[in-house]
């Protein structure tokens with residue numbers, strides 16, 4: 001049983017991702033930032049689209065929905081909490097729901113904050129999660145519709161997944177995130193090493209995603225809210241995890 005994952009750039013800094021069950025020949029697109037890039041990726045791989053798995057309603061994640069659905073007859077699965085805003089949605093899902101994609105079980109996690117209905121898709125058998133704009137490599141999405149507490153709960157849910165879990169996110173923002181992260185925890189050697197690696201990858205035009213939960217826990221100030229060094233730097237020694245997260249996110253907004 002194998003899940004092949006094909007990631008490709010879309011728009012200015014989005015990722016498109018196709019996942020394919022090689023045994024059953026079932027293919028899903030994680031979001032659909034633009035129809036043409038997804039179409040091209042499908043034809044390169046010789047795959048037929050069965051599903052679109054939408055993480056949230058923003059146009060840079062849903063613009064391709066209607067065209068791809070018209071061309072392929074694919075079924076669009078998306079967040080129950082904002083179903084009215086998802087073009088072409090067939091199957092609204094929410095926290096605790098699970099469905100089959102070929103031989104794989106896909107679990108739905110509510111991860112609100114960036115938008116109120118945002119969901120993530122976790123495939124335990126493949127050790128992979130697709131988190132949209134909730135978590136980025138060395139970062140997280142802007143808290144646009146929800147509250148800081150809500151976003152922190154969503155991130156806390158993701159970092160509770162097994163450390164080896166591969167994380168695919170919606171955008172290539174890692175270089176800017178790395179530079180910001182170094183201002184929050186400059187003494188973190190793992191972060192310093194990762195920032196150098198990210199710089200090298202980007203200079204070569206290579207993607208820095210996927211990341212893993214373990215790697216984020218070692219390097220990202222957005223989830224390292226328990227770190228004594230970070231708390232000391234922010235002057236938040238006795239604060240709650242959510243409050244430390246909120247301060248990191250607020251500083252990133254101003255960076």
Ligand code: ZN
Nearest residue numbers: 056058114133
């Ligand atoms: Zn978004």
Ligand code: FE
Nearest residue numbers: 058060133170
């Ligand atoms: Fe986005």
